[in-house]
Amino acid sequence: MIPGLFPLARPLLHALDAEVAHQLTVRALSIAPLGTPPQDDQRLCVEAFGRRFPNPVGLAAGFDKQCEVPDALLSLGFGFVELGGVVPEPQAGNPKPRVFRLMRDEAVINRLGLNSDGIEAVRARLSRRRGRQGVVGVNIGANKDSRDRAADYVACVEALCGLVDFLTVNVSSPNTPGLRDLQGEAFLDDLLGRAIEARNRADARQSSRTALLLKIAPDLALDALDALVATALRRGVDGLIVSNTTITRPASLRENALAREAGGLSGKPLFPLATRMLAETYLRVERRVPLIGVGGIDSGEAAWTKIRAGASLVQLYTALVYKGPGLIEEIKQGICRRLATGASTLGEAVGRDAATIAKAELG
Secondary structure, three states: OOHHHHHHHHHHHHHOOHHHHHHHHHHHHHHOOOOOOOOOOHHHOEEEOOEEEOOOEEEOOOOOOOOOOHHHHHOOOOOEEEEEEEOOOOEOOOOOOOEEEEHHHOEEEEOOOOOEOOHHHHHHHHHOOOOOOOEEEEEEOOOOOOOOHHHHHHHHHHHHEOOEOEEEEEOOOOOOOOHHHHHOHHHHHHHHHHHHHHHHHHHHHHOOOOEEEEEEOOOOOHHHHHHHHHHHHHHOOOEEEEOOOEOOOOOOOOOHHHHOOOOEEEEHHHHHHHHHHHHHHHHHHOOOOOEEEEOOOOOHHHHHHHHHHOOOEEEEOHHHHHHOOHHHHHHHHHHHHHHHHOOOOHHHHOOOOHHHHHHOOOO
16 A cells, blocks of 8 residues: 555544454555655665665564565565564464454554464465565464474474575564463573574575574563573574564553453554663673564654664554554654764664663653
């Protein structure tokens, strides 16, 4: 959907069930002619994970779960897109309804449960775009009924290396029972070891270089974060994404009835928690790997705060439900305004205020 149409389409989309509206949006993107992405200001260019990003504003996983419209999304002006989550075998996910808009909070609760067409269907779609421009990644997970969840991640890595720029090991979705247990030190060490070995084997066969990232929850205790970061760095991940949705419910939520729905909360109310977790992660990583900041970004100012907290790149999703694709350019312009009045480069701003933000009460 082109940005100019969103104000007209929003009332119709918001009158529909949230998941139906989302499916219609993906369908519209799949049939619309591909546009030419806006020319980005050179100051927005970022080098990370061995890739050049034309701008730091990416789409978070969860929008294009079945990897159907990556090029249409890139044409909207994103610097990169993350597809998925993808699991090896097709699965329907949790019973419907499973997506809820908290309109007054500009938030969403979802309990989709990694609904996926499976790795073979996804691999076929991504194979058809081989050689096209644009930074594309895929978020990978494990089937709900898997007996060896680490093996599920390995299967995804082996199937997708060489087809995308990065793969994200998602151990932080709250909607697959037991998945967050993989963030524990022993589980994570084994999982990352097997995933990285699989990545190295697959890349060697194909002469490719696929970055492997780790996505974490915003609800971790700090001692658990200490162990997680140490394990991730020891195993050699290329970066971390901070953070996934939260299972907590801030007291500030206005949609009290919907707030009782089970699932992960995303959108504006997640911003304080996710941003503090990003800053805490940055302080522990100490610039050894880049971070992607996600959770509650709905403006250029919010994106700039993520950068100051430690993000080299940022991602958004839920804010698009409320503000539409025009938000992408608004955020990029907001970052450029900040660069004109503050840091001369994005790199200089990354993590500049992490220590302060880690202790702050963000509104």
